[in-house]
Amino acid sequence: MHSPASTTITIRPLAGIGEVARGCDLGTMLAAAIEPLGPIAGDILVVTQKIVSKAENRWVSLATIAASARAHQIAAAIHKDPRLVELALRESTAVVRAAPGVLITRHKLGLVMANSGIDASNLGPGGGEQDDRVLLLPADPDRSAAGIAASILARLGLEMAVVISDSFGRPWRHGVVNVANGCAGLPALVDRRGELDRDGRPMQMTQVALADLIASAAGLAMGEADEGIPAALVSGYRLPAGKRPAADLIRPEAEDLFR
């Protein structure tokens, strides 16, 4: 953004990572997938939230969940599984919107999103007798990203930035886009307050959500988590100095300009 590339940026899908199971050493799997591409320091590895959650064993069996009275009440109103609603409540600090088919919460991490980010795509259409498990977000996605970066450094000897990407719906606009839930090795938010533009005027746009831009760019190469490629390598972008976690992208409720 603030330091436009003078060269070409490339986005390469990382195929061949394979199924990510509980306890997988995801950093090592990713390092192996990256190595044939000839990565260099400063490349950016983008990974879907879903495989990070799987590697961290963030599965919860709905059979183990006892829904509270409040969860039953909301579930009846919005036609969802009370146990899923219960989990969404446990994962969140507030319900932003509950309507038939829709439950939007503020996740404990500060993310405003559908169903507290719980991935229920493992459930079968009939309620999922075979597999009643759902997948929670990583407990600390910035820490997850730092762990992957550390693995890459250990395996390949390269300092690489890492972004964990998720698909988000948005107010006022149709369709999902990718945003960054976690990152390491780059400034998730680039603050330009006080800088001047090329004509010497104060910048109008003072903060850029760099990690979100990178997640969306990689989204073009990855496709959706359920069917797509779970990681991509972004090369040729000259990262600005500084490191800030994806947590810095969260706008505290009190500062929300749109409400």
Add this chain to the structure above:
Amino acid sequence: MHSPASTTITIRPLAGIGEVARGCDLGTMLAAAIEPLGPIAGDILVVTQKIVSKAENRWVSLATIAASARAHQIAAAIHKDPRLVELALRESTAVVRAAPGVLITRHKLGLVMANSGIDASNLGPGGGEQDDRVLLLPADPDRSAAGIAASILARLGLEMAVVISDSFGRPWRHGVVNVANGCAGLPALVDRRGELDRDGRPMQMTQVALADLIASAAGLAMGEADEGIPAALVSGYRLPAGKRPAADLIRPEAEDLFR
């Protein structure tokens, strides 16, 4: 997204477009800038809203604006120029939020954004005696994009998709990202309702804001409009079939799930 790239996606900044003045034939200027890159059919040209507005002469001199009583009232409360507030009101259908230093409206195009998208960066710090002009959004960005695509076709003989990109703030998250205000030659929104994922389950994420992803990807190469590169060429992404305008990305107020 839905058809992940099997190959590398590249994003190349388009330098050397030069200053865009009133009445410039922007399509021809862009075609000249693209040609040395060896473009092919199916490449995607991303252009900042700012140069499109300039070419369409969307300048308004604040000296010509008489502020209404309502504009004066809002301006006093939020510490902004009453003439700028008046223009923002004229460009919009509703005020979403007015607070000191902040005016968020629903633009007539349906976009919820700061100051109805009016670019006041031409104003000097002291109020701009030399140049009191501000720049409005294109009147019909989808039509603008179609016009650029037609120019490219005429000049280079190539069917190219075009996305007009702007920087947007967002609820709940810090920092701006690029989104698509207009587009041509691609499906801005990809609707997957009824499709199954690779395991035969109905897709959870049924709509993807493809044009917004492309705008954000190009944002990495372009930098900000005020200082950056005003266009970029995205290659290697296999566009899905169908054409839908950026207007399809607008979620009608009544359907807003987040409020």
